[in-house]
Amino acid sequence: MPSILSVQQLTKNYGSLTALNGLDLSIEAGQVFGLLGPNGSGKTTMLAILLDVIHASAGTYTWFEGRPEASANPRRYIGALLETPNFYPYLNADQNLSIIASIKQVKNPPLDALLDLVQLKERRRSPFRTYSLGMKQRLALAACLVGDPEVLILDEPTNGLDPQGMIEVRNIIKKIATQGKTIILASHMLDEVEKICSHVAIIKNGKRLATGAVGSILNKQPTVEVSCLPPEFDKLRTFLATCRLVEKSSYENTRFVLELKPEHSAAELNRLAFEQGITLNHLVTKARSLELEFLEITR
Amino acid sequence: MNPMHFLKLEWQKFSPNTTFRILSVLYVVFFGLGVWLAFLIGRNLEIDNNGEMIRPAADLFTFPRSWELVAYAGSWMNMILLGFTGVFMVTLELSNRTLRQNIISGLNRWDLFLCKFTGLIAISALATLCYLFFGALAGFSESSNYNPAAALPPAGTVVCYFLQCLGYLLMGTLSGLYIRQTALATLAYLAYVLFIERIFYWILYLSLVKSSVFPVLADILLLLPNKVLSALAPFPVPQMALQMTGQQKIFEGLSEAGVWIAALAYIVLFTFLFFRRLRKADF
Numbered sequence: 001m002p003s004i005l006s007v008q009q010l011t012k013n014y015g016s017l018t019a020l021n022g023l024d025l026s027i028e029a030g031q032v033f034g035l036l037g038p039n040g041s042g043k044t045t046m047l048a049i050l051l052d053v054i055h056a057s058a059g060t061y062t063w064f065e066g067r068p069e070a071s072a073n074p075r076r077y078i079g080a081l082l083e084t085p086n087f088y089p090y091l092n093a094d095q096n097l098s099i100i101a102s103i104k105q106v107k108n109p110p111l112d113a114l115l116d117l118v119q120l121k122e123r124r125r126s127p128f129r130t131y132s133l134g135m136k137q138r139l140a141l142a143a144c145l146v147g148d149p150e151v152l153i154l155d156e157p158t159n160g161l162d163p164q165g166m167i168e169v170r171n172i173i174k175k176i177a178t179q180g181k182t183i184i185l186a187s188h189m190l191d192e193v194e195k196i197c198s199h200v201a202i203i204k205n206g207k208r209l210a211t212g213a214v215g216s217i218l219n220k221q222p223t224v225e226v227s228c229l230p231p232e233f234d235k236l237r238t239f240l241a242t243c244r245l246v247e248k249s250s251y252e253n254t255r256f257v258l259e260l261k262p263e264h265s266a267a268e269l270n271r272l273a274f275e276q277g278i279t280l281n282h283l284v285t286k287a288r289s290l291e292l293e294f295l296e297i298t299r
Numbered sequence: 300m301n302p303m304h305f306l307k308l309e310w311q312k313f314s315p316n317t318t319f320r321i322l323s324v325l326y327v328v329f330f331g332l333g334v335w336l337a338f339l340i341g342r343n344l345e346i347d348n349n350g351e352m353i354r355p356a357a358d359l360f361t362f363p364r365s366w367e368l369v370a371y372a373g374s375w376m377n378m379i380l381l382g383f384t385g386v387f388m389v390t391l392e393l394s395n396r397t398l399r400q401n402i403i404s405g406l407n408r409w410d411l412f413l414c415k416f417t418g419l420i421a422i423s424a425l426a427t428l429c430y431l432f433f434g435a436l437a438g439f440s441e442s443s444n445y446n447p448a449a450a451l452p453p454a455g456t457v458v459c460y461f462l463q464c465l466g467y468l469l470m471g472t473l474s475g476l477y478i479r480q481t482a483l484a485t486l487a488y489l490a491y492v493l494f495i496e497r498i499f500y501w502i503l504y505l506s507l508v509k510s511s512v513f514p515v516l517a518d519i520l521l522l523l524p525n526k527v528l529s530a531l532a533p534f535p536v537p538q539m540a541l542q543m544t545g546q547q548k549i550f551e552g553l554s555e556a557g558v559w560i561a562a563l564a565y566i567v568l569f570t571f572l573f574f575r576r577l578r579k580a581d582f
Binding site for chain 1: 300304307308311312315316317395396397399400401402404405406407408419579581582
């Protein structure tokens with residue numbers, strides 16, 4: 001897969017505050033890449049640097065490696081929504097999108113189709129200042145799509161929206177993702193990233209803590225709780241300590257909480273325990289919470 | 300992108316803006332009013348020259364001298380309205396974060412500078428056209444039996460007017476770019492051109508009068524930005540009166556070439572600062 005973005009040792013200092021601290025990242029074409037991190041972790045700062053809105057203190061980045069024409073002015077090939085939608089308040093949707101089209105040098109942009117996609121066709125002649133937050137956000141999504149860019153950067157696209165607005169925006173993003181575009185989605189909302197992204201990088205305090213496919217980073221392996229009658233308790237403890245199925249185990253409230261290795265099941269564990277002469281009187285499989293996983297990584 | 304593309308982009312952004320439209324209308328209306336008032340009052344102006352009453356303004360309203368008076372009337376519009384237009388064109392974009400969005404959408408910093416600079420050049424050109432219109436209107440309405448060649452505006456005066464427009468627009472733009480808030484930037488700009496520089500000039504001028512280096516330093520004081528830009532379209536009456544009374548100058552001042560060089564130097568400096576700020580700023 002060709003590299004769309006490669007970031008090396010990106011650093012941004014604001015006086016004594018380090019917003020980004022030697023961040024490395026690589027994104028390939030076609031990935032829906034999530035930047036996950038708590039508020040203030042440096043996600044927006046990184047995207048702002050990548051979009052040339054702010055200057056990095058150190059480090060480099062390359063867009064569209066091996067494609068000189070695209071890497072000379074990458075933002076013509078990128079549609080981006082950074083933080084809040086920024087438009088001319090006295091201009092309507094058509095006029096604002098026409099300005100974006102002029103900047104991207106797109107002749108005859110398909111405004112009808114774009115406004116249709118974001119359900120703003122009815123209000124296309126209203127000034128931007130009269131829009132609700134959800135409408136502004138949807139117009140920003142339409143603006144991202146002007147010129148049919150290869151890459152979309154969406155920074156907290158559902159921020160400040162009501163549940164209805166969130167669903168609308170997420171549906172639009174999902175629709176766009178099916179078109180095979182590379183999407184970089186920054187969010188602190190775990191379920192949003194899990195539902196939309198194929199790959200993820202977790203950032204905290206300007207540092208990258210983990211990166212990879214969503215499945216490998218955000219462990220989807222369920223946790224298993226097991227327990228037995230007191231006479232067999234020590235036996236169970238010894239068994240779990242050496243069991244090849246168990247990745248991690250901890251003891252909580254008279255029960256063992258286990259994380260099994262991939263491709264192993266609670267049924268297998270039960271069978272092995274039984275073969276060792278241990279009868280489990282409690283065996284519960286629990287889907288591992290994404291929040292828990294995230295908290296564990298960012299701890 | 301070519302200059303026409305930049306111009307189209309600026310036009311798309313600002314032409315529907317109400318404040319921008321009002322400023323444009325005010326420029327034309329006040330310019331016309333200023334010329335009309337100057338002509339109304341100036342026709343009857345008399346100066347006592349050792350008991351002999353002379354009318355220095357007698358031919359100020361006919362070609363070719365009328366061009367100077369109209370330029371002077373326009374210079375006030377340039378200082379106040381064009382300066383404010385410069386402030387507004389930047390702070391409007393900063394407050395709505397649209398400069399940031401323009402970069403995100405694909406303009407690089409150099410394009411952004413060219414876009415704004417092309418806009419300022421176009422406004423200066425339109426203001427100069429406005430000057431030519433009122434100059435011609437005033438001249439034709441007052442002149443009779445003039446040599447047709449004299450009706451043409453002196454090239455130097457037209458270029459000076461254009462440079463003055465550009466200079467004030469750039470000053471306003473810089474004020475907006477550094478201060479970032481419309482009200483504060485406007486206040487700072489107007490306070491500087493209307494009061495601060497003038498007060499500063501006179502305080503230094505008066506404190507230097509008795510100094511041995513007075514003539515040199517007094518000339519240096521004339522190099523203050525607003526003094527230089529104002530000198531591109533000076534008040535023509537004193538100069539006429541002096542010529543009529545056989546004198547050359549009342550005040551020591553910069554030569555015409557000096558004004559040109561200083562004005563161009565300021566425009567280059569302002570343009571450089573403008574570009575530097577756009578290149579270095581985090582939006």
